[in-house]
Amino acid sequence: MSTPYAEVIGDPIAQSKSPAIHNFWLRELGLEGRYDHCLVRLEELVDYxxxxxxxxxxxxxxxxxxxxxxxxxxxxRLDPLAERIGAVNTVVRGTDGTLTGYNTDAPGFLEPVRDELAKTHLFRMARVLGTGGAARAIVAALAQEHFVIVLAGRDPGKARAMLDELAPDGEHHAIGLDHFADATDFAFDDREHCFDLIVNASPLGMTGQPPLAFDFSHAPPRSVVYDIVTSPLDTQFLQDARGVGFETIDGLSMLIGQADLAFAHFFGTHPPRNRDAALRELILK
Known part of the structure; x- marks a missing residue:
């Protein structure tokens, strides 16, 4: 008897926590199915x-x-959100073999800050580090939530083009990634009624990658520091942020949020989110 399955693809992929998440939910719900990981190199994507x-x-x-x-x-075909973002993180096979691309990264990224976004703020600003596929989803999501975005990349021209494409209506700023490496003496004003995010949307700090160079003098008071890297889960960036008193959000929060939506596409039902604490405990063992 055949078993329905889904998987995560990438290069590298062995470090992915997605199989642990989806298989936990399948067991909790008593559903037949499995979720694997599959190493797919760029030149192998068409054949895969x-x-x-x-x-x-x-x-x-x-x-x-x-x-x-x-x-x-x-x-x-592409879901409208994936088409607007220009990046896909979920592919769903139809019964006729057609493949549809979705982007669940954008809503997944916002999930852990939804309570804060429900509040009224005088001003919202996000400093986003990175210009890859995940950053595209994050920029689009933040623009929809009325953030002023400072997008930092190795190539400021690429960052500017991304902002012009995904957030053309705002007064956003593109700068070099190295801008944040050195200390600043800028005097931030009182941010009590503002919401500031510092987001690492790059692979820097990931296992096997160079560290992310960020001096926290660039972070306004009461900033929330968010790292989408999941290996390691507690990155040096997050440790440094906590060390100077900032609230942090790890990459597992976004990963679980986007996986919720993907799981529904793959297996036809939403996962048991009341079991998030047990899921985190399993992954952190």
Missing amino acids: LAKRRADSDWRGCNVTMPHKLAILPLLD
């Missing part, structure tokens, strides 16, 4: 999709680096 398209047991896949942009022209 051709094989999976023909497999009626395959429900789809999550997509991580470096495929979130490269996969776009290989799909049959």
